[in-house]
Structure formats: C-alpha cells, structure tokens
Amino acid sequence: MIVLAHVSDIHIDSEERSVARATQVFDYLNGLPGPLDAILVTGDLADHGLAEEYEKVAKLFSNSPTLLHCPGNHDSRGPYREVLLGEATAETPINQVHRVSGAVFAMCDSSIPGRPDGYLADETLTWLESVLVDAGDAPVFVCFHHPPVALHAHFIDSIRQTGEDRLAALISRYPNVVGILCGHAHTGAATTFAGLPLLVAPGVVSTVMLPCETEEIADLDLPPSIAFHVLDDDRRLTTHYRVVSPRL
Template identity: 30%
Template sequence: MTQASPLLIAQVTDIHLFANPSQELLGLPTAKSFHAVIEQLQKLLPQPNLLLLTGDLSQDGTPESYQYLQDRLKPLGIPTYWLPGNHDQPSVIAQVFNQAPISPKKSFSAGGWQFLLLSSAVSGHVYGQLSPESLAWLELQLQQNPEQPTLISFHHPPFSVHSDWLDRFSLRNADELFAIIDRHPQVRLVVFGHIHQEFERSRHGVHYLGCPSTCFQFMPKSDNFALDNTNPGFRLINLYPDGSFNTQVERVKYAYELYTGANGY
C-alpha cells in the first residue's frame, strides 16, 4: 500500500564553504551561517526524510571544505543527495562523500516519487549547460518510469530571474531540457540553486523552484550585482504519493554586514 503521508525534503544550496571555516566570502563567514541552518534543521518536527544539496557546496573546491560539510551533515542522520555547482569539483566531492548518510546516487525513488539529479556545471565557467549525455540519460530515466511523479534537480536556473547580471549565468540550453520534460507528464517539480534567492514559476504544468542560499542573498531584479539583506535560508517541500506537493522557504536568524564591493561571484 502506498504511503499516504508526505515525504519531507529539505533543499539546501549554495553553501560556499572554504578549507578554512573562518574564511569569509563577501563579508560573511559561510561556515557560521551554514551552522545556523544546520541548527534550524535539527529543530524541525518532523525531521526531513531527505536532504537535497543543489550545488556550490564549496567556494574553493578543496577536500577540506567537503570534509567539513560531511562532518556537519553526518550527525543529522538524514539521507543526503548532492549535485555540483559551478564552484564545485565533482571528482573531489565524490572522493570525500564516501560515508552514509550521503549517497552518490543520481537516480532514486522515495515516497512514491522518482528523483533525477543532473550536473549543469561547465568546468571553468559560471554559466550552466546540460551535456548531451545528461539529456539522453534524463530521457531514458523518464521513459523507464512513466507513471511515477518525478522531481528533477540541477544547479542553474532554466529561466530568466530578471536580474541582468545573473541571467548571463543561467542554463544555456534550457530549450533542450524543456523539450524532454514536455514529452513526460510525470515530471511535476524542477528545483535548482545558483540564484541565492527564492523563485517560483510554472510552465506547462511543471513547477520550477529556486532556493535561498545558506549564506548571502542576491538582490532580486537587480541590473547589476547587489546583495540583499534577507536572511539565509533553505526550502522545505512536502511530496505526496499522488504527485501533489506543497513548499515553503525557511529563513534563519543570522545578521551580518552587507558587502558593497566588487562582484566576487
């Protein structure tokens, strides 16, 4: 019998950790703001059934930064899945993330849903693109599970977020992605990071969700690089076996002085 209760997902993204946990990015010690997120996750009742890490887990791509992340996540005991962002080193992540509850799987089922995790990172570039191999894999996975409601995740947004500077670094081949999704009505949700802000949009019955960062936030609808004074956060998503869902953004109390200098993104 299919479970009637929802599966609770916590999406955590754009952590930007360093080998040195005291190092700051744009005036913010990213390890400290991430710790505030971890504390809030620990207090949730019920606890999330799984964590989804949607990229830019590290700022410097070092083994030490990923080890720090693994050490903070392990005590939660929550099954955790990850995908890389433009600042990450996927091969380094794979070497470090070798202990439960972190899993290397990019296709799995939970709560009656199928989860498909893609890499949109392009080595040496800030913008995103899904490789032909990734798109072919996505098509195959969707063909094999036509009846199962599906959540797809990657790092870069497939839409404009109406910030001129940030839109230059979005997913460059979104039309190829949309063509595949349009052929598979079981796709219900697409979630991503990269934009450091809350975002929601629907297209052809599919809901697309962007998520706040666990560190600094970008100013929405800004022509030029600018930071917002909104607190760090994460997203909670309840997934029901019938394919329905609800979602909300959680913010943590973490005050810091806004950086007003040059774009370090």
Template identity: 80%
Template structure:
C-alpha cells in the same frame, strides 16, 4: 505525503562564516520535531572546489537522513567525487538518482568545468531520459544547480543554464515529472518551465538582491533560509519558505 527541505549555495570555504551559516541551517533542520523525508542541496557545496572544503561539507552532511546533492559552478568534479562520493576522481558529469518514498529524484550536473554558466551535456540528458523511463508512473523531481529560465536578475541571468530547449523537449514527454528544483540564484524564486513548477532555493551563504531593491548585488547579512516542498498523495506540490534566524 513527502516532505522535503531544499537549500542551496552553502559555499563552504576556509572562512568560519560560511561554516557557521550552513551549520545554523542544518542544526535547525535536525532539531525539527517532525520527520523530513529528504534534504536537497542544489549545488555550490564548496566555494573553490578544494578537497579540504569538501571535508567540511562531509562533516556538515553527516547525520542527515536521505541527503541528496548535486554540483554547482563553484564545485570541482574530481574532489567532489573523491571526498563526498568515495569514488575515483573523474571529470565526467556527476548525475545521481535517488528514490525517496514513492518519488524519484534525478540530481543532474548542470555545471561546465571552468565556467559560471550552466548546460546539461548530451550524456546527462540521455541519463535523465533513462531515469524517466525507469521511473514508470512514479513522480519525478528534476534537480540541478542552474535555473533554465530568466529570473530578471541581470547578474544571475547572465550565468543561467543554456540550451534549456533540449531539456524542455525531453521532460514534456514524461507527464510524471512533478517539478524542477534548482539553486544558483541565492534568492528564493518561483516560476514555470515546460509547463511545470520551477522552484529556486534561497541561498545559505548570502542573498542576491533584486535590481529594484538596491544597487548592491549581494547582501551578506540577510539570514539564510530554506524551502519546504510537500508532495501530497494527490501529487499536489506545495512550498513554504522559512528564514532561519538565530535562535530558531
């Protein structure tokens, strides 16, 4: 059995508010008496893609075992590489593969520099196929920032991942793909993509409101939340959501 904590959209900037909300979530995860096999952060780690923001992110991530992350549309590939990965600055997509227990996590870069919507570049899809081939029969999670489906939230749907038919055609050829995990929407959501579970992590820095709830797009006062994904020995995936209120 593998237990994962999944958060997204921490948007660390020069304001203490973003740091406090992210710290609240990570402190909660670090205090859990049970073992987490990994923590996933699916994009928008920094708010403006500045080196000093990534320095704060690196401090926040320190002490977290098996912390996996990928860029979002607010991230900048150069500073991201330099500060978080210890690499030379480059504008190439940031794609990384990790193995946690028996499972493989393909952390894909769905960002388009200078734009808010998402797209998996051809080189990213080629890289993902190589990961799927190398995984053999191991269960694989495909992870990125932008949802590749409509969530029926007009603001988010306008900046979703495009070209998703290419991704669907790829992953349907590999039956060991367990689920697609993403962020970007600033609200927890569950759907399907290419016949697989599509699970969207709740946002940490803020919550996007549903159009039938209010005329406001974003609520800054809703407490942050986290998703817990459990992959059992029969490869059944179960997800729980937990709101992180002060004091937890």
C-alpha cells in the same frame, strides 16, 4: 505526502562564516520535531572546489540521514567525487538518481568545468531520459544547480543554464515529472518551466537582491533561508520559504 527541505549555495570555504551559516541551517533541519523525507542541496557545496572544503561539507552532512546533492559551478568534480561519493577522480558529469518515499530524484550536473554558467550535457540528458523511463508511474523531481530560465536578477541571468529547449522537450514527454528544483540564484523564487513548477532555493551564504531593492548584487548580512516542498497525494506541489534565524 512527501516533505522535502531544499537548501542551496552553502559555499563552504576556509572562513568560519560559511561554516557557521550552513551549520545553523542543518542544526535547524536536524532539530525539527516532525519528519523530513529528504534534504536536497542543489549545488555550490564548496566555494573553491577544494578537498578540504568537501571534508567540511561531509561533516555538515553527516547527521542528516537522507541527504541528496548535486554540484554547482563553484564545485570541482574530482574532489567532489573523491570526498563526498568515495569514487575515483573523473571529469564526466556527476549525475545521481535516488528513490525516496516513493518518489524519484534525478540529481543532474548542470555545471561546465571552469565556467560560471550552466548547461546539461547530451550525456546528462540521455541519462535523465533513462531515469524517467525507469521511474514508471512514480513522481520524479528533476534537480540541478542552474535555473533554465531568466529570474530577472541581472547578474544571475547572465550565468543561468542555456540549451534549455532540449530539457523542455525531454521532460514534456514524461507526465510523471512533478517539478524542477534548482539553486544558483541565491534568492528564493517560484516560476514555471515546460508547464511545470520551477522552484529555486534561497542562498545560505548570501542573498542576491533585485534591482528594485538595491544597486548591490548581494546582501551578506541577511540570514540564510531555505525552502520546504510538499508533494501531496494528488501530486500537487506546494512550497514554503523559511528564514533560519539564530535561536536566542
């Protein structure tokens, strides 16, 4: 069995609020009495893509031993690479693969520099196929920031990932893919994509509301939320969503 914590959209900026909310989440996760195989953060780590924001992100991540992340539309590839990965500045997609507890995590870059919507570049899809081939029989999680389907939250749907037919055609050829994990929506959601579970992490910095709930796009006062994903020995994927409220 593999147990994952899934966090997204911490949007660290110069204000204390974003840091406090993210710290609340990571303190909760790092204080759990039971083990986690990994913590995944699916994008929008920084709010403006600044080096000083990534310095704060690095500090937040420093106490979590197995932490995997990918960029979102608010991130900037150059500072992201320099501060979080210790790499030279480059504008090519930031794609990373990790093996954790017998599973493979393909952390894909769905960002388009300078734009809020998402797209998996051809080079990212080529890279992803090589990951799927190399994984053999191991279960694979495909992870990125932008949802590749409409979630019926109007603002988010207008800036979702496009070109998704290419991704669907690719992963449909590899039965070892067990789920797709993403963020961007600032609301916990569960649906399907290419016949597989598509699981969206809630937002840490804010919660996007549905049209039936309010005319406002987002609620800044609701507490941050996260997801726990459990992959059992039969490769059945179960998700639990949690609100992380301050401890009294």
